[in-house]
Amino acid sequence: GESVGLHLPTLSVQEGDNSIINCAYSNSASDYFIWYKQESGKGPQFIIDIRSNMDKRQGQRVTVLLNKTVKHLSLQIAATQPGDSAVYFCAENIHPGGSYIPTFGRGTSLIVHP
Amino acid sequence: DGGITQSPKYLFRKEGQNVTLSCEQNLNHDAMYWYRQDPGQGLRLIYYSQIVNDFQKGDIAEGYSVSREKKESFPLTVTSAQKNPTAFYLCASSIDTTSRGYNEQFFGPGTRLTVL
Numbered sequence: 001g002e003s004v005g006l007h008l009p010t011l012s013v014q015e016g017d018n019s020i021i022n023c024a025y026s027n028s029a030s031d032y033f034i035w036y037k038q039e040s041g042k043g044p045q046f047i048i049d050i051r052s053n054m055d056k057r058q059g060q061r062v063t064v065l066l067n068k069t070v071k072h073l074s075l076q077i078a079a080t081q082p083g084d085s086a087v088y089f090c091a092e093n094i095h096p097g098g099s100y101i102p103t104f105g106r107g108t109s110l111i112v113h114p
Numbered sequence: 115d116g117g118i119t120q121s122p123k124y125l126f127r128k129e130g131q132n133v134t135l136s137c138e139q140n141l142n143h144d145a146m147y148w149y150r151q152d153p154g155q156g157l158r159l160i161y162y163s164q165i166v167n168d169f170q171k172g173d174i175a176e177g178y179s180v181s182r183e184k185k186e187s188f189p190l191t192v193t194s195a196q197k198n199p200t201a202f203y204l205c206a207s208s209i210d211t212t213s214r215g216y217n218e219q220f221f222g223p224g225t226r227l228t229v230l
């Protein structure tokens with residue numbers, strides 16, 4: 001899984017399997033989190049977000065879980081497809097001086113084998 | 115067709131030269147950002163702007179400069195003072211930086227800068 005400050009990890013899965021990508025965030029005051037997907041040579045794209053007053057949020061084939069006690073976030077992708085192969089980033093929103101500025105982890109590379 | 119554009123996609127510069135990367139958005143967003151991404155790394159914030167004619171330094175502003183004369187434009191200049199400028203540069207925008215729950219960032223396609 002991913003953790004801010006560590007090297008880029010890689011997760012390899014078979015097509016059709018479920019994928020779980022993990023993220024440990026650092027700031028206990030962060031109250032808004034976003035998962036982004038970045039395909040090779042492109043800019044990141046929003047996948048799903050979650051606020052700190054929630055433990056779970058579901059989208060289409062994706063679920064984000066938030067555990068504030070241990071400052072951990074996960075992204076679950078159901079029935080992973082080759083098109084899901086990308087680098088996935090979590091971002092925590094901290095707020096210096098009242099502005100919400102995202103801080104990104106280093107990402108997890110997801111490789112889906114057909 | 116709303117979005118955020120960056121140009122050029124690939125840029126080469128000689129050591130010692132300044133170069134300016136373009137970023138334009140037609141999403142009517144107040145906030146714009148510049149990030150740098152190195153291989154196998156996350157995104158590091160260079161500068162951000164919350165409103166026209168205002169901008170703030172991010173974590174790695176040294177060797178970079180920006181301007182925000184128009185709401186839709188936020189060009190980044192990589193100066194000769196930047197020691198290691200070869201990287202992938204990403205521009206982003208968001209509605210603003212103060213509304214909780216509305217801080218989703220929309221990213222451009224990026225500019226890959228190579229210093230020869």
